[in-house]
Amino acid sequence: xxxxxxxxxxxxxxxxxxxxxxxxxxxxxxxxxxxxxxxxxxxxxxxxxxxxxxxxxxxxxxxxxxxxxxxxxxxxxxxxxxxxxxxxxxxxxxxxxxxxxxxxxxxxxxxxxxxxxxxxxxxxxxxxxxxxxxxxxxxxxxxxxxxxxxxxxxxxxxxx
Amino acid sequence: xxxxxxxxxxxxxxxxxxxxxxxxxxxxxxxxxxxxxxxxxxxxxxxxxxxxxxxxxxxxxxxxxxxxxxxxxxxxxxxxxxxxxxxxxxxxxxxxxxxxxxxxxxxxxxxxxxxxxxxxxxxxxxxxxxxxxxxxxxxxxxxxxxxxxxxxxxx
Numbered sequence: 002x003x004x005x006x007x008x009x010x011x012x013x014x015x016x017x018x019x020x021x022x023x024x025x026x027x028x029x030x031x032x033x034x035x036x037x038x039x040x041x042x043x044x045x046x047x048x049x050x051x052x053x054x055x056x057x058x059x060x061x062x063x064x065x066x067x068x069x070x071x072x073x074x075x076x077x078x079x080x081x082x083x084x085x086x087x088x089x090x091x092x093x094x095x096x097x098x099x100x101x102x103x104x105x106x107x108x109x110x111x112x113x114x115x116x117x118x119x120x121x122x123x124x125x126x127x128x129x130x131x132x133x134x135x136x137x138x139x140x141x142x143x144x145x146x147x148x149x150x151x152x153x154x155x156x157x158x159x160x161x
Numbered sequence: 162x163x164x165x166x167x168x169x170x171x172x173x174x175x176x177x178x179x180x181x182x183x184x185x186x187x188x189x190x191x192x193x194x195x196x197x198x199x200x201x202x203x204x205x206x207x208x209x210x211x212x213x214x215x216x217x218x219x220x221x222x223x224x225x226x227x228x229x230x231x232x233x234x235x236x237x238x239x240x241x242x243x244x245x246x247x248x249x250x251x252x253x254x255x256x257x258x259x260x261x262x263x264x265x266x267x268x269x270x271x272x273x274x275x276x277x278x279x280x281x282x283x284x285x286x287x288x289x290x291x292x293x294x295x296x297x298x299x300x301x302x303x304x305x306x307x308x309x310x311x312x313x314x315x316x
Contacts, residue, residue: 024313025183026235027215029245029292031306034192036299040200070201072193074299125300129201 036074039157041133042067047148048137050092061138070129071101071157078123079160081116085152088112091143094151095136101128109136112153121161179221179228181314187214187292191301204297212250213289219314220256220284227282228314230265231275235309242296245310246270249279253288260285268293275313 045064053059071080080098088094093111096119100106104123111117139146187210196202217230232247239245249265265279279288292310 023179023181024311025181025217027183027186027310027312029186029239029294029308029310030188031239031243031294032188032190033240033301033303033306034190035303036193036196036204038193038196038200070199072196072200072202072299074301074303076302125302127196127201127203127299 033074036072037078037157038072039069039080039155040071041069041155045133045135048135050137050139053141058140059138061136063134063136065132065134067133068130069098069133069155071123071131072127073123073157074125075159076124077159077161078157079118080120080123081156081158081160082110082112082119083114083116083154083156084112085114085154087114088151089143089146089149091140092146093136093138094153095138096153097132097134097136098155099132099134101126101131109134112151116154116156118160119155123157179219179314179316181230181312182218182220183215183312184218185213185215187211189294191297196299203299204301206297207293207295208297209293210291212291214292215247215290216253216286217288217290217312218253218286219281219288220286226316227280228316229277229280230312230314231277232269232271232310232312233275234271234273235311237273237308238306239294239308240301240306242298243301243306244270244295245308246293246295247278247310248291248293249288250291251289252285254286256284256286259283262288271310278312 045067048062048064050059095109095111097109098119100120105121107119189208195204246268248268252262260283262279262281269278
């Protein structure tokens with residue numbers, strides 16, 4: 002019994018110094034891809050220039066029935082806009098995009114086939130319901146223009 | 162004398178080093194498909210691994226009696242505002258039939274210092290753990306982030 006007791010004491014003492022903890026390490030990995038999304042709520046209504054005042058150019062018409070949503074996890078982004086083909090002679094289509102928080106709107110900007118900056122200084126945001134206001138105007142010189150459509154492309158891209 | 166022997170056995174057991182084996186891991190990729198509702202919406206604020214993404218096995222029998230398993234985040238490379246939590250999602254397998262685990266069935270948030278996740282009695286294998294990351298949003302710039310989670314078994 003004494004021998005057993007001594008052995009147990011020995012085990013206890015030897016373990017006292019050795020023990021105590023065991024560790025294992027796991028690695029958690031997160032990968033975040035670039036996220037740049039923009040979408041519009043739908044198409045604006047037909048805009049028809051049909052009234053005016055004698056001695057003045059015809060009255061422009063506007064449409065603010067649509068909006069856009071944007072999400073980006075990157076800094077220094079902008080929204081540009083362009084139309085699919087040139088407008089008929091004497092007519093102009095302009096658009097103004099409301100700026101999400103922290104961004105800057107260029108205000109009403111005439112659309113051409115070359116992309117123009119509409120909103121700048123966009124950084125890491127998720128924003129819904131930003132206004133889109135179209136303005137369509139025609140000069141008297143344009144005469145009567147048949148109904149036509151244009152595709153407006155809004156692009157979220159890198160840029161100041 | 163018998164009592165003394167028993168006491169020494171228990172003392173020896175409680176001081177004996179246990180072995181902790183962790184298996185599995187977790188990798189989460191986030192992209193536009195993870196937005197809650199497409200353009201204009203954010204990422205979900207939290208993401209969880211599979212319920213059995215990690216497993217812990219504690220051995221040392223017959224001398225492992227009571228123990229606790231704790232964890233902390235080491236060398237965090239996580240984005241600012243993102244925290245990790247661990248949940249014990251099962252009991253694992255009893256090696257001696259009498260073994261048991263308790264606690265940890267609700268998420269335990271990890272910090273840079275050890276926090277006990279669960280406690281146990283006698284050897285047990287494949288205790289399943291789930292990892293959850295919270296505080297996720299599009300304010301996290303694109304990139305790869307890694308963090309070590311150190312698990313420790315203590316008497």
